[in-house]
Amino acid sequence: MLLARASYFALDEAQALAVLGEVHAAVLSWRQVALSPEVGLRAAELDDFAPAFEREQMDAAATLLGR
Numbered sequence: 001m002l003l004a005r006a007s008y009f010a011l012d013e014a015q016a017l018a019v020l021g022e023v024h025a026a027v028l029s030w031r032q033v034a035l036s037p038e039v040g041l042r043a044a045e046l047d048d049f050a051p052a053f054e055r056e057q058m059d060a061a062a063t064l065l066g067r
Contacts, residue, residue, distance in 0.1 A: 002057065017064065017065065020061055020064065020065060023061075024058065024062065024065060027058060028058075030049075031046055034049065
């Protein structure tokens with residue numbers, strides 16, 4: 001499903017996987033970014049945001065990327 005719309009964006013599979021890899025890597029570090037001074041969340045607030053970033057699609061992306 002994650003790669004099904006790649007052609008809509010004129011991406012071949014390799015390009016789509018490259019973009020997916022970049023997005024996946026960025027989302028993986030969401031907790032560190034959230035705690036950074038630029039964002040300023042407290043550790044106690046992270047669980048409130050976890051459902052937005054820690055979802056089944058992240059697992060599916062990791063599988064597609066071989067991670």
